[in-house]
Amino acid sequence: MEIKITNVSKYYYSGGKTIKALDNVSLSIPANQIFTLLGPSGCGKTTLLRCIVGLESPDSGEIEIGGDVVLSTEKNIFVPTENRGLGMVFQTYAIWPHMNVFNNVAYPLQTRKVPKDIIRSKVEKTLRFVQLEGFEDRPATKLSGGQQQRVALARALVAEPKVILFDEPLSNLDAKLREETRKDLRVFLTELACLSDRTSDHRDLCDP
Ligand code: ADP
Ligand code: MG
DSSP, X not given: OXXXXXXXXXXXXXXXXXXXXXXXXXXXXXXXXXXXXXXXXXXXXXXXXXXXXXXXXOSEEEEEETTEEEEETTTTEEOOGGGSOEEEEOSSOOOOTTSBHHHHHHHHHHHTTOOHHHHHHHHHHHHHHTTOTTOTTSBGGGSOHHHHHHHHHHHHHTXXXXXXXXXXXXXXXXXXXXXXXXXXXXXXXXHHHHHHOSSSOOHHHHOO
């Protein structure tokens, strides 16, 4: 799905100062592409992702996802996060330490009140996909960094979002694991784009 960002500004106020985290940002992200935001620390990458996902409320601007306006300060539109159909994987995996792998991945479906048997089959399918089959009962804290990252990925994928946002998902992994996981991630995303809609224009990912 295309994401269109038009004139988005987000200011923070701290210690009597105004911090212009986003200053009139406009960009379009085409559908079915892996699109990367690059820039130095503090330039506003996380803030932009949080605005897209609905965790921040911009001071001005408009955001469209797949043709639907999810934010418009002018038209007074703010679609809450849970209705934007997005998945997000954060820099710190943000998986719940008190839950096992199954419950971490099942959580987005449980909050949507999906029937239990469907939850079970979707979680199992997603865990197979991220190669964590058989880890269902493992406490989340008893996993390696790479495995925790896969749990976070599975949780972002389980509700079959049309867009997944990643905020430096590999920066907490050591160099070797980062390289491996980067490759895996590309394979996962390519498969996902190919599976998700065979009729739409997904050639960018499916036929690199
Ligand atoms: P990046 O992800 O590119 O490193 P951020 O989006 O996290 O950058 O931050 C952009 C700017 O906004 C930085 O100057 C940062 O200090 C500031 N900032 C981010 N979050 C807050 C906040 N909650 N309160 C005040 N300032 C913030
Ligand atoms: Mg950041």
